[in-house]
Amino acid sequence: MPSEWYASTESIMNNTLSTSLNKSASSQTIRLPDFSGSHLAKRYASERRFRILGIASVGVAGIILLILLSSIVSKGYSAFWLHKVELNITFSAEVLNPDGSTLEEVKLKQANYLALIHNALKEKFPAAVGNRRKIRMLYGMIAPKADLVLRDMVLSNPSLIGTTKKVLLKLSDDWDSLSKGFINRDLPESDRRIKDLEINWHDQLQSEGHIHSVFNADFFTTGDSRNPEEAGIYSSLIGSILTLTVTLLISFPLGVMSAIYLEEFAPNNRFIDFIEININNLAAVPSVVFGVLGLAVFLNFFGLPRSAPLVGGLVLALMTLPTIIIAARSALKAVSPSIREAALSLGASPLQVVTHHVLPMAMPGILSGTIIGMAQALGETAPLLMIGMVAFIVDIPRTFTDPATVMSVQVYIWSDSPERAFVERTSAGIMVLLGFLVLMNAAAILLRKRFEFRW
Incomplete structure (x- = not known):
């Protein structure tokens, strides 16, 4: 008797559970993820767009950086060399030792070496002699501290006095810019720091092979200066x-x-x-x-x-x-x-x-x-x-x-x-x-x- 009762009870419960599941399945629709080809294609397309945007961002940043570096290098690479002019310097005893007394180091330090440079320039361009404006432009060819080069040469070798020697001297900043091609020759003379006469002198020196381009070692070995051709870091x-x-x-x-x-x-x-x-x-x-x-x-x-x-x-x-x-x-x-x-x-x-x-x-x-x-x-x-x-x-x-x-x-x-x-x-x-x-x-x-x- 109990076994028949348990069997009938289990049958009733199974029928009730089956009925409830059928009603639930009929009232609610189970939605599974769409794994069709169109859905996967959209996902892959979205990933490709994101990757392209990332690559484009890196590319734009790289281009901007390249433009910045190119601008800096294009303006700064020319500072690592400068131009010098070759002049025949006569180390005249009348200029360095006018009183004819015994040569001493103190006197040699105080001698007028700038006059030696001026004499060499006037000897090279005699047409400028007698015209104060032309002489001033002619003296402006050489950097302001070029006389110190001659002083060091004489102090290290006093036997140079009375001789003539070819010496390379720094050009001034305007002449150096002209040698590097930074001066626009097509501008009117009034709009240029370099005048036509100075350009003619420069072209004459360059055609004769007296202007030389050298590495600017002073840029790394000297301190700051008011004169750009002498300034260093x-x-x-x-x-x-x-x-x-x-x-x-x-x-x-x-x-x-x-x-x-x-x-x-x-x-x-x-x-x-x-x-x-x-x-x-x-x-x-x-x-x-x-x-x-x-x-x-x-x-x-x-x-x-x-x-x-x-x-x-x-x-x-x-x-x-x-x-x-x-x-x-x-x-x-x-x-x-x-x-x-x-x-x-x-x-x-x-x-x-x-x-x-x-x-x-x-x-x-x-x-x-x-x-x-x-x-x-x-x-x-x-x-x-x-x-x-x-x-x-x-x-x-x-x-x-x-x-x-x-x-x-x-x-x-x-x-x-x-x-x-x-x-x-x-x-x-x-x-x-x-x-x-x-x-x-x-x-x-x-x-x-x-x-x-x-x-």
């Missing part, structure tokens, strides 16, 4: 090296130690959150604000020397610190937690875990972030203008407290000069600056590869 290059040295010595250890504390040892409270927020905010503060801070604190309060690499390095270190801290924290966070757990399980202290295991593995990322921050500091101008590093510096800085300028500020100074020859030196300075930035980024890549750990 050596003083600003040394100033940049000294400034970045101070920046690195301050920002790297402080940034790495701050990142280690915040990432590995700092408690989780509101004060630490406040510090982290401010570090992130400082990374977005305009650089000129750091210049105002350096002017108020380092110069006015502490009385440090103005326009010195020491002050510039301190200002750039404050600006670079947030970048280094953020990059170092990201590198520390990227280290696998299993490294920390394994070291702790073997009895290492938290400090040993960080110094012996975590920090070496995070060092590639830390060094990359540091070099990127230093590259950013190398190109900064606004904060250094606020502390006086925009001054006209001719002498080469030797110490961290000597007056100096940096390459970015030097480019800014040259760009504000009206002479045509400073245009090419501005672009040439940018090319050298970009070269240093490329080298620093290449160093970051090499350091990452060198110290990279694989696990």
